[in-house]
Amino acid sequence: MLTPFDESRPIFQQIAERIEDDILNGTYAEEDQIISTTQFARLFQINPATIVKGFGLLVNEEIIYKKRGLGMYVTVGAKEKIMNKRRERFYNDLVVNLLDEAKKLGMSTEDVVAMITREKEKLDQ
Amino acid sequence: MNTVLEVKNVSKMYGRVDAVNSLSLDLAEHTIYGLLGRNGAGKTTLLHMIAGGIFPDSGEITVHGKRLNKGDVPTQCCYVRENNHYPKNARVRDVLQMAAVFYPNWDAKLASQLLGIFKLNPRKKMRQLSRGMESMVGNMIGLASRAPLTIFDEPVLGLDVLMRERFYRALIEDYAEYPRTILLSTHLIDEIATVVEKVFIIESGSLLMEEDVEHIREYAHLVSGLNSALDEFVAGKKVLHREGYGNAGMAIVYHGITESERSQAEQHGLMIEGVPLQKFFAYLIEEGQTHE
Incomplete structure (x- = not known):
C-alpha cells in the first residue's frame, strides 16, 4: 500500500509529526483549519480512528484545538x-x-x- | 461500544481435522478488523459459520444480539465470499439489482460510482469476467450494501495493484462517512496494515492474538547487538524469537520500551528497530509452530 508512513512504528505519532511539520513549514498558519479526518483518511488510506488518535496527541499538547462542528484549528503560539x-x-x-x-x-x-x-x-x- | 458479533467457543471439525477449535471473538460497532492467518488457518470456515452457511459443531454465534440457529442467515450482514457464486449467465447489472433488493441499506448511487471506479461493464455477463473483475463485483456489493456487519474474504485476490489500491481507497472513503463494522480476512497483511484498527491472528483454527494494530507497532521491536547486552535487555520482557551469530544476536521483543530504556540500550551498543506487521505476524506464527 502506498503510504508515506513508516509501518514499523505507531502511525498516529507520525500523523501528529506530519501536522507539526505542516505548521512549521507554513502550510498552516495559526488559526488556520487543518485537514479533516475524512480527507486525511482518504488521502493516505488510513483508518480514521488512527487519525483521530494522532490529532488527539496535538490537542493534548494544545497545538491544535477543536471548534465544535467545524473542525480542527491551529492554536496561537503552536x-x-x-x-x-x-x-x-x-x-x-x-x-x-x-x-x-x-x-x-x-x-x-x-x-x-x-x-x-x-x-x-x-x-x- | 455495542457488540455487533459475538463468537463464543466455536468449533468445527472436517473429518478428523479441527478447522476451528474453540474460538471466541467479539466485534464492536464502527470498527474495521483484520482477520489474519495463513492459508488453511481456518479463516474461511469461521466466516462461513458467521454468515450461516455452515453450522458449528459446538459453541454459539450471536449477530446483532440474535443467536444463530441451524439454517439461520444473519440479518444486516453482507458476506463477500472469496469465490462468489453469482449466476454465470446473469449480467453485472442484474447481480446488482438482486443485491439492491436483498440489502436494506443499499446505496444505488455508490454502486454506480463504483462501477466506474472498478472499471466494470454492467452489460457483461458474469461468466465473461476475469477472476479479478469477479472479485470486484463482490467487493462492490460489499461496499454498496452498507451492511452494519460487512465481511470480505480475501477481497483482492486476482486484482492488480491499481485495482487493489482503488478498493482500499473506496473502502476507507465510504467507511469514513458511514462507519460500520467491517471484517477483512486476508493473508496479505501489509496491504491492510493501515486500513484496519484491530487484528485477530489465527493459526490452526485457534486465536493466537487479538490486538490493536497501533499497539503492536508500539510493542514490537527488533533488538540486535552483543549477546551479553541483549540478555540483560530482554530479561523480563516477552521475546517472540531469538537468533544468534557468534557473540551477537537479535531478538524480536514484544514489550513497551521507554525513552530512558532505549537510550540506555543504545549506550550498550544495542540497536532497536520497529517491526512491520507482516514480519511480526511471521515471527508470531513461527514461534507458535516450534511450540507444537
Missing part, C-alpha cells in the same frame, strides 16, 4: 511550541548521539566543531 519541543529533541537525539559516535571514533570535540564549521561554510557559499 509554532513556537513545536520549535521548542523540536529543539529539545534536536539536542537529545542529534547532539548527544553525534558526540557519542565521535567518542567511539576517537574524535575530539574540537574535531567535531571544526567539521561542522567547515560544512556550514560550504553550505553558505
Whole structure:
C-alpha cells in the first residue's frame, strides 16, 4: 500500500509529526483549519480512528484545538511550541548521539566543531 | 461500544481435522478488523459459520444480539465470499439489482460510482469476467450494501495493484462517512496494515492474538547487538524469537520500551528497530509452530 508512513512504528505519532511539520513549514498558519479526518483518511488510506488518535496527541499538547462542528484549528503560539519541543529533541537525539559516535571514533570535540564549521561554510557559499 | 458479533467457543471439525477449535471473538460497532492467518488457518470456515452457511459443531454465534440457529442467515450482514457464486449467465447489472433488493441499506448511487471506479461493464455477463473483475463485483456489493456487519474474504485476490489500491481507497472513503463494522480476512497483511484498527491472528483454527494494530507497532521491536547486552535487555520482557551469530544476536521483543530504556540500550551498543506487521505476524506464527 502506498503510504508515506513508516509501518514499523505507531502511525498516529507520525500523523501528529506530519501536522507539526505542516505548521512549521507554513502550510498552516495559526488559526488556520487543518485537514479533516475524512480527507486525511482518504488521502493516505488510513483508518480514521488512527487519525483521530494522532490529532488527539496535538490537542493534548494544545497545538491544535477543536471548534465544535467545524473542525480542527491551529492554536496561537503552536509554532513556537513545536520549535521548542523540536529543539529539545534536536539536542537529545542529534547532539548527544553525534558526540557519542565521535567518542567511539576517537574524535575530539574540537574535531567535531571544526567539521561542522567547515560544512556550514560550504553550505553558505 | 455495542457488540455487533459475538463468537463464543466455536468449533468445527472436517473429518478428523479441527478447522476451528474453540474460538471466541467479539466485534464492536464502527470498527474495521483484520482477520489474519495463513492459508488453511481456518479463516474461511469461521466466516462461513458467521454468515450461516455452515453450522458449528459446538459453541454459539450471536449477530446483532440474535443467536444463530441451524439454517439461520444473519440479518444486516453482507458476506463477500472469496469465490462468489453469482449466476454465470446473469449480467453485472442484474447481480446488482438482486443485491439492491436483498440489502436494506443499499446505496444505488455508490454502486454506480463504483462501477466506474472498478472499471466494470454492467452489460457483461458474469461468466465473461476475469477472476479479478469477479472479485470486484463482490467487493462492490460489499461496499454498496452498507451492511452494519460487512465481511470480505480475501477481497483482492486476482486484482492488480491499481485495482487493489482503488478498493482500499473506496473502502476507507465510504467507511469514513458511514462507519460500520467491517471484517477483512486476508493473508496479505501489509496491504491492510493501515486500513484496519484491530487484528485477530489465527493459526490452526485457534486465536493466537487479538490486538490493536497501533499497539503492536508500539510493542514490537527488533533488538540486535552483543549477546551479553541483549540478555540483560530482554530479561523480563516477552521475546517472540531469538537468533544468534557468534557473540551477537537479535531478538524480536514484544514489550513497551521507554525513552530512558532505549537510550540506555543504545549506550550498550544495542540497536532497536520497529517491526512491520507482516514480519511480526511471521515471527508470531513461527514461534507458535516450534511450540507444537
